[in-house]
Every structure is written in structure tokens, then in C-alpha cells.
Amino acid sequence: MSSLSCGIVGLPNVGKSTIFSALTNAAAESGNFPFTTIEPNVAVVNVEDSRLKQLHTLLESKSIVFTNLKFVDIAGLVKGASKGEGLGNKFLANIREVDAIAHVLRCFDDDVTHVFDSVDPIRDMDVINLELALSDLQILEKRLIKLEKGKKSGDKDAIREHELVGKIINILNSGKKISIEEEFGIDDLKMIKQLNLITLKPTTYILNYGNKQIDSEKINSLKEQISKNQDSYVEINGLLESEVKDFDEAEKKDFLQEFDIIDTGLKLLIDEVYSLLNLITFYTAGPQECRAWSIKKDSKAPEAAGKIHTDFQKGFIRAEIIEFKNYMEFKSEEEVKKNGLMRSEGKDYIVKDGDIIHFRYNV
Ligand SMILES: Nc1nc2c(ncn2[C@@H]2O[C@H](COP(=O)(O)OP(=O)(O)OP(=O)(O)O)[C@@H](O)[C@H]2O)c(=O)[nH]1
Numbered sequence: 071m072s073s074l075s076c077g078i079v080g081l082p083n084v085g086k087s088t089i090f091s092a093l094t095n096a097a098a099e100s101g102n103f104p105f106t107t108i109e110p111n112v113a114v115v116n117v118e119d120s121r122l123k124q125l126h127t128l129l130e131s132k133s134i135v136f137t138n139l140k141f142v143d144i145a146g147l148v149k150g151a152s153k154g155e156g157l158g159n160k161f162l163a164n165i166r167e168v169d170a171i172a173h174v175l176r177c178f179d180d181d182v183t184h185v186f187d188s189v190d191p192i193r194d195m196d197v198i199n200l201e202l203a204l205s206d207l208q209i210l211e212k213r214l215i216k217l218e219k220g221k222k223s224g225d226k227d228a229i230r231e232h233e234l235v236g237k238i239i240n241i242l243n244s245g246k247k248i249s250i251e252e253e254f255g256i257d258d259l260k261m262i263k264q265l266n267l268i269t270l271k272p273t274t275y276i277l278n279y280g281n282k283q284i285d286s287e288k289i290n291s292l293k294e295q296i297s298k299n300q301d302s303y304v305e306i307n308g309l310l311e312s313e314v315k316d317f318d319e320a321e322k323k324d325f326l327q328e329f330d331i332i333d334t335g336l337k338l339l340i341d342e343v344y345s346l347l348n349l350i351t352f353y354t355a356g357p358q359e360c361r362a363w364s365i366k367k368d369s370k371a372p373e374a375a376g377k378i379h380t381d382f383q384k385g386f387i388r389a390e391i392i393e394f395k396n397y398m399e400f401k402s403e404e405e406v407k408k409n410g411l412m413r414s415e416g417k418d419y420i421v422k423d424g425d426i427i428h429f430r431y432n433v
């Protein structure tokens with residue numbers, strides 16, 4: 071099963087690799103000069119899950135398997151990236167491949183080189199977003215030219231897509247964000263999905279604080295701007311968290327608590343990415359293995375079965391469901407059953423967050 075991925079993007083030298091290594095514990099070169107990163111750093115991390123741990127303890131299963139998320143630390147983008155500045159096209163291609171984007175904004179005010187010689191996260195955000203939009207526009211314009219021929223010959227699909235691409239170009243040219251749910255139907259989205267538009271990817275911002283932050287007024291206007299754009303953000307002290315990345319969990323917790331940090335950057339970001347990607351978690355549990363699976367909200371039982379194996383989906387008969395809280399209360403499948411709390415659901419059942427599922431299938 072391939073992992074979902076989150077790309078870490080932003081201007082050069084804003085702390086992307088520092089955050090990446092804090093999040094993933096993986097080594098990534100960071101340095102006080104722009105373009106330290108050229109080839110993307112990639113690491114897969116387990117998604118911490120307390121329900122899964124409780125199930126594992128209760129069942130004393132042999133193994134525990136978390137879901138995971140892949141982080142990709144991408145090289146810094148600069149003004150003109152969409153025109154190829156600073157290897158821009160290569161870096162933009164790396165961004166096109168991820169499922170979600172975490173856009174790092176420098177909010178620390180230490181003596182670290184800034185490519186524009188001053189720290190101003192709103193300006194930085196706008197610079198990067200403009201490059202991303204310009205890069206998409208290039209792809210859309212190219213696509214439009216390709217579609218002309220089909221449109222002239224009366225090809226229905228080409229006509230529809232031509233109209234659609236034209237509409238997106240207009241939105242981007244007006245400096246607005248494309249709002250997937252409001253403007254496009256499912257068929258539209260299928261049609262444009264292959265273009266891998268960056269501006270259609272779910273995006274959140276990382277406000278990267280250091281020991282010395284920029285003044286709170288600037289930070290507040292940044293937050294206001296982000297909210298006005300209907301986007302979300304998480305606040306991380308990249309440098310501090312990277313310094314404790316090798317501590318064991320308890321030590322790390324104690325240390326960060328002294329700085330009033332309750333949740334690690336990793337937890338904050340994973341929660342945000344799950345919500346952006348509309349993901350929920352279901353479980354399979356037995357003596358051999360307890361395992362978490364992520365799936366899009368509103369998915370039906372056969373799709374969930376298909377996450378595990380295509381045969382489970384093809385030969386789907388029914389799903390036997392126990393809610394997490396009932397499993398914890400009655401402590402075993404047998405007891406849950408005796409109390410009438412194991413449900414049998416068919417192919418139209420919509421999987422809920424926290425469901426523990428046995429799939430019945432036939433191959
Ligand atoms: N003071 C301070 N320095 C930081 C912080 N985050 C990163 N740095 C420093 O800023 C410099 C750049 O950090 P990197 O993580 O390499 O930045 P990057 O965005 O990956 O840079 P490129 O790969 O060049 O695009 C390094 O010297 C870091 O130690 C922070 O929160 N506070």
C-alpha cells in the first residue's frame with residue numbers, strides 16, 4: 071500500500087529541512103544558506119494512535135501496525151521558479167507529486183540569511199503562492215492548446231474539458247483560490263485530476279518559530295490573512311523540536327512542556343493533514359495483528375475491504391463491526407457479541423472513524 075504524502079515547501083532557508091528532521095527523526099542537511107536541499111529528503115512516519123495501542127494491549131496481539139504518512143522535504147522555491155529560476159521546474163515537479171502541502175513560513179527572527187534580507191511571512195507566503203499559481207497556469211495553457219483540436223472536431227469530452235480548463239485559468243488569473251467543492255462536480259474533478267494542479271492540493275501553513283520570534287503584531291496579521299483565505303495553520307518551533315528529536319518520548323514531552331508545547335509538531339501536522347485529506351481511521355484486530363487503516367470519510371464497507379486486499383473487495387459479503395468504545399467496555403469480541411453490540415453491515419454501510427471491522431468475503 072503506498073503511503074499518502076505531505077510535501078514541505080517554502081522559500082529557501084526558512085527551516086524546511088529543520089522541521090522535516092524534527093518531524094521524522096530522519097537526517098536532513100540543514101544549513102544557513104539558501105538551497106541546502108536540492109534532492110528531496112523523504113521519510114515515512116507512523117501515525118501515532120492511542121486507540122490502536124489500547125486495542126493491542128487488550129488483545130495482546132503479536133504485532134501492531136500503524137498507518138503512516140510520507141513527508142517530502144522539497145528544495146526552496148524562489149521568485150521566477152515557474153520560469154525555471156533556481157531549478158524551479160524540477161522543484162515544482164516534486165511538489166506536483168504529493169497529496170498535501172505544508173507551506174513553511176519563517177516567523178523566527180534570528181541571524182539567519184533570508185533571501186529577501188528581511189523577515190516578512192505574509193510577503194513570503196504571497197511570493198510562493200504566486201509561483202505555484204503561475205506554474206499551474208503554464209500547465210493549463212498547454213492543456214488548452216492540446217484541447218483546441220478536439221474541440222474543433224466536435225469531441226464532446228474535449229469541449230467539456232476545454233470549458234473547464236478555461237474556467238480554472240480565469241479563477242487563477244484573478245488571483246483567487248480554486249475552491250474544489252463549490253465550483254466543480256465529481257466528473258469535473260476526475261477530468262482535471264490528471265493535471266496534478268498544485269493549487270488544488272490541500273494545503274496548510276507551518277508557522278516556524280525560533281527562540282526569537284518576530285513581533286506578535288506581524289504574527290497576528292499573518293494568522294488573520296491565512297484565516298481570510300480560509301486556510302489553516304499549525305505553529306511549530308522547528309529548531310527546538312529538532313534539538314530534542316533523539317530524546318525518548320517521555321523526555322521529549324517533559325522538555326517541550328517547559329516551553330508550553332503540549333503536542334509535538336508531528337502530531338499537530340498529522341492531525342491537520344488527516345483533516346485536510348478528509349481521512350478517518352478504522353481497525354482490524356486479532357491475536358496476530360492489530361492494525362490501523364486510513365480511508366476517505368464517507369467510504370463504504372467494500373472500499374474499506376479493498377484497502378486490505380482487492381479480493382476482500384471483489385468477494386465482499388458483509389462487514390462485522392464493533393465500535394471502539396464497546397470493545398473497550400466488554401474487553402473481548404465474544405462479550406461484545408453476547409451483549410448484542412457486534413453489528414453485521416452490508417455493502418452500503420458507510421465506515422465510521424474508530425470502527426473495528428472483520429470482513430467476510432468469498433473468493
Ligand atoms: N534561529 C532559528 N534558526 C532556524 C530555525 N529553523 C531553522 N533555522 C536555521 O535556519 C537555517 C536554514 O534551515 P534549513 O532547515 O536548512 O532551511 P531550508 O528551508 O530547508 O533551506 P533550503 O533547503 O536551503 O531551502 C539553518 O541554519 C537552521 O539551523 C528556527 O526556528 N530558529
Ligand SMILES: [Mg+2]
Binds near residue numbers: 099100106146
Ligand atoms: Mg532544506
